[in-house]
Amino acid sequence: MATDVERKTDIGPPHYEQFLHPVMKANYGKWLYHDSIAPGVLSHTGPEGTIYTVRAASPRLASTNFIRNMTKIATDFCDGYLRFTSRNNVEFLTDKEENVDKIKAALAELKIPVGGTNNAISNVVHTQGWVHCHSAATDASGLVKVVMDELADYFTSENLPAKTRLAVACCLNMCGAVHASDIAILGVHRTPPVIDHSTLPNLCEIPTTVASCPNNAIKPTSIEGKTTVKVDEDKCMYCGNCFTVCPSMPLSDPLNDGVSIWVGGKISNARTEPMFTKLAVPYLPNNPPRWPEVTDAVKKIVDVYAANARPFERLGEWIDRISWARFFELTGFEFTKYHLDDFRWAGTTYKRSLQNRY
Amino acid sequence: MADDLKIPLLEELEKGPWPSFVTDIKSVAGKSEMAADLLRQLEKSYEDKRGYWKHGGLVGVRGYGGGVIGRYSALPEEFPGVSHFHTVRVNQPSGWVYTADALNGIMDIWDEHGSGLTNMHGSTGDMVLLGTRTEELEPTFLALTQKGWDLGGSGSDMRTPSCCIGPARCEYACFDTLALTYNLTQEYQDELHRPMFNYKFKIKVSGCPNDCTAAIARSDMAIIGIWKDDIKVNQEEFAKYVDSGMDVQGIVVDMCPTSCISVDGKTIDIDDSNCVKCMHCINKMPKALAVGDEKGAAIALGAKAPIVDGALFGSIMVPFIELEEPYEELHDLIERIWEFWDEHGKARERIGEFIERVTLARFCEEVGLDPIPQMVTHPRENPYIFYEEYFAEEGEGSEE
Ligand code: SF4
Ligand code: SF4
Ligand code: SF4
Ligand code: SF4
Numbered sequence: 001m002a003t004d005v006e007r008k009t010d011i012g013p014p015h016y017e018q019f020l021h022p023v024m025k026a027n028y029g030k031w032l033y034h035d036s037i038a039p040g041v042l043s044h045t046g047p048e049g050t051i052y053t054v055r056a057a058s059p060r061l062a063s064t065n066f067i068r069n070m071t072k073i074a075t076d077f078c079d080g081y082l083r084f085t086s087r088n089n090v091e092f093l094t095d096k097e098e099n100v101d102k103i104k105a106a107l108a109e110l111k112i113p114v115g116g117t118n119n120a121i122s123n124v125v126h127t128q129g130w131v132h133c134h135s136a137a138t139d140a141s142g143l144v145k146v147v148m149d150e151l152a153d154y155f156t157s158e159n160l161p162a163k164t165r166l167a168v169a170c171c172l173n174m175c176g177a178v179h180a181s182d183i184a185i186l187g188v189h190r191t192p193p194v195i196d197h198s199t200l201p202n203l204c205e206i207p208t209t210v211a212s213c214p215n216n217a218i219k220p221t222s223i224e225g226k227t228t229v230k231v232d233e234d235k236c237m238y239c240g241n242c243f244t245v246c247p248s249m250p251l252s253d254p255l256n257d258g259v260s261i262w263v264g265g266k267i268s269n270a271r272t273e274p275m276f277t278k279l280a281v282p283y284l285p286n287n288p289p290r291w292p293e294v295t296d297a298v299k300k301i302v303d304v305y306a307a308n309a310r311p312f313e314r315l316g317e318w319i320d321r322i323s324w325a326r327f328f329e330l331t332g333f334e335f336t337k338y339h340l341d342d343f344r345w346a347g348t349t350y351k352r353s354l355q356n357r358y
Numbered sequence: 359m360a361d362d363l364k365i366p367l368l369e370e371l372e373k374g375p376w377p378s379f380v381t382d383i384k385s386v387a388g389k390s391e392m393a394a395d396l397l398r399q400l401e402k403s404y405e406d407k408r409g410y411w412k413h414g415g416l417v418g419v420r421g422y423g424g425g426v427i428g429r430y431s432a433l434p435e436e437f438p439g440v441s442h443f444h445t446v447r448v449n450q451p452s453g454w455v456y457t458a459d460a461l462n463g464i465m466d467i468w469d470e471h472g473s474g475l476t477n478m479h480g481s482t483g484d485m486v487l488l489g490t491r492t493e494e495l496e497p498t499f500l501a502l503t504q505k506g507w508d509l510g511g512s513g514s515d516m517r518t519p520s521c522c523i524g525p526a527r528c529e530y531a532c533f534d535t536l537a538l539t540y541n542l543t544q545e546y547q548d549e550l551h552r553p554m555f556n557y558k559f560k561i562k563v564s565g566c567p568n569d570c571t572a573a574i575a576r577s578d579m580a581i582i583g584i585w586k587d588d589i590k591v592n593q594e595e596f597a598k599y600v601d602s603g604m605d606v607q608g609i610v611v612d613m614c615p616t617s618c619i620s621v622d623g624k625t626i627d628i629d630d631s632n633c634v635k636c637m638h639c640i641n642k643m644p645k646a647l648a649v650g651d652e653k654g655a656a657i658a659l660g661a662k663a664p665i666v667d668g669a670l671f672g673s674i675m676v677p678f679i680e681l682e683e684p685y686e687e688l689h690d691l692i693e694r695i696w697e698f699w700d701e702h703g704k705a706r707e708r709i710g711e712f713i714e715r716v717t718l719a720r721f722c723e724e725v726g727l728d729p730i731p732q733m734v735t736h737p738r739e740n741p742y743i744f745y746e747e748y749f750a751e752e753g754e755g756s757e758e
Contacts, residue, residue: 005500005504007420007500007503008503008504009421009422009503009508009551010508010547010548010551011503011506011508012449012508012540012543012544012547013449013450013451013452013507013508013540013543014451014460014506014507015451015540016451016452016453016455016526016536016540018457018460019451019455019456019457019460020455020526024526024527025526028525028526029525029531029534031525031527031528031529031531032529033529033644033645033648034528034529034644044527044528044529046529051527053527057376057377058377058478059376059377059378059379059382060379060477060478060479061379061382061383061475061476061477061488062379062382062475062476062477062478063382063383063385063386063393063474063475063476064386064465064468064469064474064475064476065382065385065386065474066382066385067461067465067476067478068462068465070461071458071459071461071462071465072458074457074458075458080457080458080459081455081456081457081458082456082457082458082461083453083454083455083456083523084454084456084478084479085454085570086454086483086520086522086570086571086572088478088479090478093527111375111377112377113375113376113377125481127481128477129409130400130403130404130408130409130410131396131400132411132429132443132445132488132489133409133411134409134411134412134413134414134429135409136409139400139403139404141379142371142404144376145371145374145376145378145379145380146371146374148376149373149374149375149376152374152375152376169663172663172664172665173663173664173665174663174664174665174669175480175481175663176481178663179575179663179664179669180572180574180575180576180671208705211704211705211706212666212706214666214667214668239664239665240665241665241666243413244665245706247412247413252408252409253408254406254407254408257407257408265575267569267572267574267575268567268568268569268637269567269568269569269634269635269636269637270567270568270636270637270638270641271613271614271615271636271638272615274569274574274575274671276669276671286407288367288404288407289367289368289370289371289404290370290371311608311609312609312613312638312642343668344667344668345668
């Protein structure tokens, strides 16, 4: 059966034009302005008319059933047109204003929140975790679920000082913009790799493995006549680089793996330049299924930010204005030796002026 | 089958207002033993606080080196449904736009050949079909290509380029993000499907400095829209913002990073020679202000997550380039960059780390970029300069 069709390769993705709503096609490159109609509802207007967008949350990890539910709504109310955003939201596109409420009602029936626009917490960019990845120090989908259960009202309203972007990554590989989010939850290992000397000589290339370590902690060695590697544990910072190239060096450790929390990153250039996230909480335990320590910490950050920042001040901008000392004071998070950088360019983070608040 | 699902920990994740991935996976667990065993294995992970996946494995479709991620359960006897659980990355359309029919077609394929689970979308931008067996890979690929879809990238290749919705629904777009992304994806199919680089190379395309694809943080090459001339002002619409009671002084004027906006009553004046195109004022008053007419993009190289040598944002290499089809200037630049990186980069060295190692000065020289002040936050502070030109006494032989 598979042999009677021609095997095609390198055809690339289908051209996007066939997936554009006619109003979007007609206004292509000619848009004039947009309006925010309600949380999660936008309208964009051009010379050829207006397109309405209803933005809904998705778990990102979505079944074919979920997607068929979405395409059904698109078929019923959007002439079949829908899209996804870079933050895993689903967007329904229609030129009929009266369909906005119908789309919202259909989503409400499926218990899918509508929101994520303007000064809201948008959907969470995240990674695979225990669901699908070998290096995960925690589960990403579970963390997103429990954190957003706590913050769902911030998704469906626009009451924060500015937009707030959350991300979760389950190891330092950070598949996701964790290093530039307002609040980032990052899975961490805290113990060195456990080397399986029985498999390493067969599975791993020694020079590649040695070279993989950013801290030169790995050295070749010989055990029972076979070449393998050893790790200088004092130099190991549990980054997992070695495991990426050598399957015989897993870091997972149920007793010690957990979660760190980072704050103040941003991507856009609005007002201030893009910023990296900085460490807020170095370690919280993995406490599935609902990670209460993590949800408490994230909630605390959002609440303190909401209460103290000025309008349109992103979390990182707010901290820059009030100082990190005050951020730790207001949140009650402990400032520890782990907050002092000790990797490359660490010196650039040392305070070199007398400008502190007393 | 799914009646014997005992997943009390995961069921705790069915509570609460946010959509539950557990409920959703359960909904296909009746027809997919893969989905059921995924839940069972995940429950064990929740009990034991650790993952149960083996380190990847080399699987794929014929003639491709990328696009499929091998994944095997570490407990195949206990969870045979996920003994193989490979990922198929499907190259998404520019801007993640779909029709219901097109998406349903892929869902039909995935219900037949895979677990019925997806990620919409993966971090790079692909549609991720999550979980299938090795023997299903070719049939899946065949079914996908028959419907006009192809695989994305993985490994040390050009990863699937992705872009914002740009001119299809955004008045801020400074160039055609969708067309450029489609063009680059088609132009470099070989680089996308057959990993031959030192390491991955991600391209993300955003239509304006709001950077909705996070290109500046997440892509080896960020192509971000910008304009050179003046912000377009509609004074009538501005007056309406003032009349509406908006705190124009506090929200717009005082927050401009270069203090280049002044407001006199119901009239706004922008000193565009000092505007740094941050987008703040335009974002706040989209009806009154708009990006200019002389539009194009800036190109930043080198963004990445921490692995290996620390996280980087992209560094501006080209502050302005016009982007019109057939994009020859950009293709040229990309190919020069790849060539130099290919020849002198080390294995697992991303372009950002590579530039820091060989130095920005040498990189510019090799790929043919002029050093300009827009590339740095400030000139060097240390005096350790490798001078290359110097005078020599007459007769000591330093002729050109
Ligand atoms: S962040 Fe790490 S554990 Fe999570 S999906 Fe990426 S590589 Fe895997
Ligand atoms: S975990 Fe990182 S620091 Fe530790 S040995 Fe491996 S590569 Fe080196
Ligand atoms: S990056 Fe700019 S042009 Fe693209 S969708 Fe976002 S705001 Fe619009
Ligand atoms: S774009 Fe930014 S810098 Fe330019 S005028 Fe507006 S607020 Fe000021």
